[in-house]
Amino acid sequence: MPIHPFAGQAPRIDPTAWVAPGAQVVGDVELGPGASIWYNVVVRGDVMPIRIGARSNIQDGSIVHVTRKLAATSIGEDVLVGHMAIIHGCTLMDRSFVGLGAIVMDGCVIEPDGMLGAGALLSPGKVIKERELWLGRPAKFVRRLTDEEVERNRRGAAGYVELAKMHAGSLA
Template identity: 70%
Template structure:
């Protein structure tokens, strides 16, 4: 497994978490039960902490980092982080969704059941309130999420838990 101690701190990975080949987990990283980190992701917690909650997934090619002395990165439970996203020194509350190629910058918060659209950039210190969809560069309010959209996002997170276990089985972990 591509797990690296940094400055005397070893990543802590739940027994049933999935870390795909090619991913790099460095330093003060905590992956909770059922979390998944997909192919070619980098989670680098060299100067602050990264926590990935239960059943959350960080999809292929994404980067998760922190800000020295000021902001760790805290990802709640059942979160979806799309392919090639950049997550930096921020908080993603339970059931939040970050779209493909989106950027979440320092001191941002994406609240429960909120979504940042694909390709969007959430600039430092912004908060996406619960149940809202933001889009654009820089990201702005786009619409309220419907109950169907929220349910689809929640089902997507659950689907990734199952998919991660299938990949684990194929890899023989």
């Protein structure tokens, strides 16, 4: 099983959440209902807590960590974190989106429906406001998201809940 206690703290995983084989969930981590941790993801709450809300997904190869005595990681509900992303000591609010290979550093906040595009680097302490799209290395504000883009991201989170159920069923 890819669930490991550390320093007296064991991960707390809702019975409806799914952790893929090969993923590693360590320490003070909480996964909400319908959340999914995909193949080869590391969620390491060894020196500060990590909270992942209902129906959020951390896609294949991503890393979620914290900074000792400085920054926990909080991921809200219905959040999409794309493949190979690094989420470190930050806050991803409800319905936020982190694209493939993007990096979110200490003290950053992505507000509801905010989006960090693929490959972007959000440097420490930056805030992506509600419905903003940021791109680049370092990431900068590009434009406001359209209603259609916001709706597509919301459907994506719901789609991952269903996909996780299918994977869990096929591996049972």
